[in-house]
Each structure stands twice: as C-alpha cells, then as structure tokens.
Amino acid sequence: MADVVAVRLRMRLITGEAQGRSLDVECRYEAGDPFAVRLDFGADEGAVWVLARDLLAAGLREPVGDGDVRIEPSRTGEHVYIALGGETGIALLNAPVRPLTRFLRATGRAVPVGTESDRIDWDRWLDALLSA
Structure with a gap:
C-alpha cells in the first residue's frame, strides 16, 4: 500500500x-492527510490548491462545489472543468477524466474511501488545535 500517490497531468x-x-499539474495524495488531494501547479505558477478527495471524485460525475472550488464534467464526459477562485479572480481548468479517474482509484487503494478517519491521529490533532 503506497502512502503517497502522485501523477503529473496536462491540464488546459x-x-x-x-x-x-x-499546464503540467501534479496531482498528489498523501495517506497522512487522507481527505485531501493537492493540485501543485509548480514553481512557475506558484500555487498549490488543496481539494477534498470526495469533491474531486463527485465532480467527475456531476457538477459539485461551492465557493472557491467548483467541478463539473464536460458534456462528452472526456474532460472535467475545475474552477478555482481566489483574490485575483477565477482560474478555469480543463482536465482529462481518464487519468484523474486512475489517480483517484490509486488513492482508494492507498486509503479506501470511508476509512480516512482511521488514518488521523485525533489526539495529536486535538492537542495542536488546543495549543494554537
């Protein structure tokens, strides 16, 4: 079982x-942060977006999201649109569905969906929260 799943995707x-x-975007999943997927746009773009894994998975099938992140499949089902909103505006990305699906399957092998909370050290998390 891999603790890190990473794949580089070409997005438009x-x-x-x-x-x-x-854009070459690294999609990264770490078992130690089991609910999150990172989209790393590299040093040239200087941005890393953190999305909920379940939000990305749902967005491959239907329009989802609220606020800064929205995801919607294309009419053909071959691509997905990912809208990322920030202080300076909205970036709209077009990403291929097949490699994203393979990536999400690999994350499910690393940490099966529904078992994410088993990976979190809740005592350490609570200590960090209370000491902040």
Missing part, C-alpha cells in the same frame, strides 16, 4: 483565447 488553463494555455 482556459484563458479566453482560442488555444488557452497548457
């Missing part, structure tokens, strides 16, 4: 121009 940043812009 939709810019309003005909071509948009390609």
Whole structure:
C-alpha cells in the first residue's frame, strides 16, 4: 500500500483565447492527510490548491462545489472543468477524466474511501488545535 500517490497531468488553463494555455499539474495524495488531494501547479505558477478527495471524485460525475472550488464534467464526459477562485479572480481548468479517474482509484487503494478517519491521529490533532 503506497502512502503517497502522485501523477503529473496536462491540464488546459482556459484563458479566453482560442488555444488557452497548457499546464503540467501534479496531482498528489498523501495517506497522512487522507481527505485531501493537492493540485501543485509548480514553481512557475506558484500555487498549490488543496481539494477534498470526495469533491474531486463527485465532480467527475456531476457538477459539485461551492465557493472557491467548483467541478463539473464536460458534456462528452472526456474532460472535467475545475474552477478555482481566489483574490485575483477565477482560474478555469480543463482536465482529462481518464487519468484523474486512475489517480483517484490509486488513492482508494492507498486509503479506501470511508476509512480516512482511521488514518488521523485525533489526539495529536486535538492537542495542536488546543495549543494554537
């Protein structure tokens, strides 16, 4: 069982121009933070977004999200749109569904869905919260 699952995906940043812009994004999952998936846009973009694993999985099937993160499958089902909102605006990404599905399956092998809370050291988490 892997404690880290990582894959690099080519996503398209939709810019309003005909071509948009390609981005290499690392999708990363760590068993020690079992509810989260990280989208690392690398040093050039200087951003890492943390999404709920279940939100990303649900967004492959239907429109989901509220606030800063929204995910919606394309009409063809081959891509998914991921909207990330921040202080300077919204980044709209187009990502391929098949590699995202394989990535999410691998995260499920690392930490099966429904067993995430078994991986959290709740005493340490509570100590950290109370000492903050």
